[in-house]
Amino acid sequence: MTHIVLPTDQQKLERYNCVSSGYGAYVPSQPFTRTVYAAAHVVVDPLVESHPWVKASAIDWDATLTYREHLWKMGFKVAEAMDTAQRGMGVDWPTSLELIKRSLDVARGIEGADLASGVGTDQLIDFSGLTLDEVKGAYIEQIEAVESAGGRIILMASRALAKIAQGPDDYIRIYNELIQGCQKPVILHWLGDMFDPQLAGYWGSDDVWKNMDTVLAIINGNSSKIDGIKISLLEKEYEFVLRKRLPVGVKMFTGDDFNYPELIEGDGEYYSHGLLGVFDPIAPVAARALECLAKGDSTQYRQLMDPTIELSRKIFESPTQFYKTGIIFIAWLNGYQSHFTMAAGMQSARSIIHFTEVFRLADRAGVLKDPENAVKRMRKLLAIHGISQ
Numbered sequence: 001m002t003h004i005v006l007p008t009d010q011q012k013l014e015r016y017n018c019v020s021s022g023y024g025a026y027v028p029s030q031p032f033t034r035t036v037y038a039a040a041h042v043v044v045d046p047l048v049e050s051h052p053w054v055k056a057s058a059i060d061w062d063a064t065l066t067y068r069e070h071l072w073k074m075g076f077k078v079a080e081a082m083d084t085a086q087r088g089m090g091v092d093w094p095t096s097l098e099l100i101k102r103s104l105d106v107a108r109g110i111e112g113a114d115l116a117s118g119v120g121t122d123q124l125i126d127f128s129g130l131t132l133d134e135v136k137g138a139y140i141e142q143i144e145a146v147e148s149a150g151g152r153i154i155l156m157a158s159r160a161l162a163k164i165a166q167g168p169d170d171y172i173r174i175y176n177e178l179i180q181g182c183q184k185p186v187i188l189h190w191l192g193d194m195f196d197p198q199l200a201g202y203w204g205s206d207d208v209w210k211n212m213d214t215v216l217a218i219i220n221g222n223s224s225k226i227d228g229i230k231i232s233l234l235e236k237e238y239e240f241v242l243r244k245r246l247p248v249g250v251k252m253f254t255g256d257d258f259n260y261p262e263l264i265e266g267d268g269e270y271y272s273h274g275l276l277g278v279f280d281p282i283a284p285v286a287a288r289a290l291e292c293l294a295k296g297d298s299t300q301y302r303q304l305m306d307p308t309i310e311l312s313r314k315i316f317e318s319p320t321q322f323y324k325t326g327i328i329f330i331a332w333l334n335g336y337q338s339h340f341t342m343a344a345g346m347q348s349a350r351s352i353i354h355f356t357e358v359f360r361l362a363d364r365a366g367v368l369k370d371p372e373n374a375v376k377r378m379r380k381l382l383a384i385h386g387i388s389q
Helices: 061-073 093-107 132-148 159-164 168-181 208-221 236-245 260-265 279-294 298-305 307-315 320-333 343-348 352-365 371-384
Strands: 003-007 013-017 036-039 077-080 115-119 153-155 186-191 226-232 251-254 273-276
Touching (some): 003 352, 003 371, 036 279, 061 077, 061 279, 115 132, 132 153, 132 159, 132 168, 153 168, 159 168, 168 208, 208 226, 226 236, 236 251, 236 260, 251 260, 251 273, 260 273, 260 279, 260 298, 279 307, 279 320, 279 352, 298 307, 307 320, 307 352, 320 352, 320 371, 352 371
Parallel strands (some): 036 273, 077 115, 115 153, 153 186, 226 251
Antiparallel strands (some): 003 013
């Protein structure tokens, strides 16, 4: 049995015996009955000299794109250049555009591979004196760049718009113009301020129910040009209400990394599709579960998916914006990258106690590819923190 000595939150050390035997590559035997996007992370190149707190990090393109192939082959679509890819937290717009173009090129060579790409306004750095037309222009610049490369659009929330919008009418006007100008139906992105504190008050209010009315006004006025909306508020009640109010043909994509198994399964009348950062680390388990759901076996679906909930809640615990650290930590444990280094040096955003608990929960959820190798890597990380075996 594979074991390791891990620290606890009581400042003690304890022996931990791994319970999983690992997993191999998994290719579902039939299409999923839900549309599922994995928001994929990026792998940085640690050997390129840079100042990670000041300048965007260099990307290891081979490792980054290979991971997308890993997701596509398991039946997932990819939500590209999103928050999970450290957009606005170490990865800037020029790097994001190159990522989008490279991913589109790779996808064209893989049967069934699909992706939608995030566009926003992150090329705007100084918000002083900024106008709504300038924010709209920044959105349009990114939309046109992605569409000219053959990509589809996810309209991400804008820190700049959150800063200068005066109320719901400003959001409605800007979004109406952007949506109507896109070539193909878009996915809207409602990201709560627990993921990004600079998005507080997005849609014009601090009241979620008022914001829901604003979002629905945008959707109802543009339903033929909207594929769906992703909602990431980590409160399933909001999603229950919103998905019932959506017009026919507009999908609800859950972004709730706390309650996704229940929301995706549905209640017999309504269900959610998925656009989730947690699909990145749990993809093989989730692929098996989604295959079971497609076959009508909801019991096995929940038996596979439910153990991942505690892991996801740990990865996405407050401060939630640092969740990318846990996702890349698991990718490193599983050998999908040779190092645990992140854009902007964000590997330092969580404590060693956090990482040890993520390790335990990843093992219990069955998402460690090779527990023995994961233990070897975990021991190296512990040694850096002065914990010897």
